Amino acid sequence: MPQPQAGGTLYDDAVRVLSSWEAPDAEQEDVRLGFLRHLEEYPADGMWRECAAGHITASTAVLDPSRTRVLLTLHAKFKAWFQLGGHCEPGDAALAGAALREATEESGIGDLRLSPVPIQLDRHAVRCHPQGTWHLDVQYVAIAPEDARHTVSDESDALGWFPVDALPDSTDDALRSLVTRAVRS
Numbered sequence: 144m145p146q147p148q149a150g151g152t153l154y155d156d157a158v159r160v161l162s163s164w165e166a167p168d169a170e171q172e173d174v175r176l177g178f179l180r181h182l183e184e185y186p187a188d189g190m191w192r193e194c195a196a197g198h199i200t201a202s203t204a205v206l207d208p209s210r211t212r213v214l215l216t217l218h219a220k221f222k223a224w225f226q227l228g229g230h231c232e233p234g235d236a237a238l239a240g241a242a243l244r245e246a247t248e249e250s251g252i253g254d255l256r257l258s259p260v261p262i263q264l265d266r267h268a269v270r271c272h273p274q275g276t277w278h279l280d281v282q283y284v285a286i287a288p289e290d291a292r293h294t295v296s297d298e299s300d301a302l303g304w305f306p307v308d309a310l311p312d313s314t315d316d317a318l319r320s321l322v323t324r325a326v327r328s
Contacts, residue, residue: 154190156237157199158182158270160281164261167324176266178279192230197266197277201242202228203257203285204325205250207304210286213322214293216249217301224311226321227300228280243282250302251294255285262324265317284325 161179166172181189181197188194204226205214215224227246235241243257263282268275293302305311307326310319 147316151209153231153235153237153241154182154186157190160238160261164264165216166264171264173315174266177266178264178281179209181279182225183284184325186295190231195274195276198230199238200228200230200278201238201245201283202226202280203242203246203255203283204262204321205252205255205285205287206307206325207291208289210326211307212304213307213311213325214250214252214287214302214304214308215314215318216296217303219298222300224303224305224314224318226282226318228282238281239283243285246285249296249298250287250291250294252287252291254288257283257285259283263321265321267317282321284328 146210159177161175164175166175185194185196190199192198206212214227216227217223218225227249229245230244231241235244239257239259243255247253247254261281262284265280265282267278267280269278295302307322310322
């Protein structure tokens with residue numbers, strides 16, 4: 144497995160996070176090991192969208208303080224409801240920081256309280272490249288402030304709070320699992 148290098152890069156943080164994360168089940172353990180293999184095979188670019196073989200991303204299930212509602216984005220490009228998140232950027236020092244940055248940018252909500260430990264990993268196909276690629280998504284949970292007001296970003300057609308037990312019909316099993324794990328965390 145890849146080893147973190149002295150210097151503290153985002154790559155090093157990803158290796159540290161994924162090496163130390165305790166998967167909740169055998170399926171998530173297989174995904175975790177696959178993410179680490181990816182980083183070992185692509186040490187120079189496996190964190191970045193330019194890596195056509197796939198790249199690490201970071202996302203967040205944003206819950207209200209009661210943990211009864213989740214904030215979802217109607218993605219402008221894909222026309223589907225998703226959690227907040229996306230690509231890592233060169234200025235990101237940590238995966239948790241990338242997840243928080245993306246959630247803040249996409250929601251307009253400041254003062255989100257992000258749990259620093261991922262709650263789920265998800266590998267899914269996307270079209271970041273003409274031939275297609277994979278997002279290796281490290282997923283977190285954050286709690287919004289009591290009086291949170293969201294603002295739709297350029298990446299979204301809409302944002303909405305949904306009851307955690309009544310997600311839009313079009314959501315996939317990965318999002319439903321993420322929300323379930325977020326509520327329990």
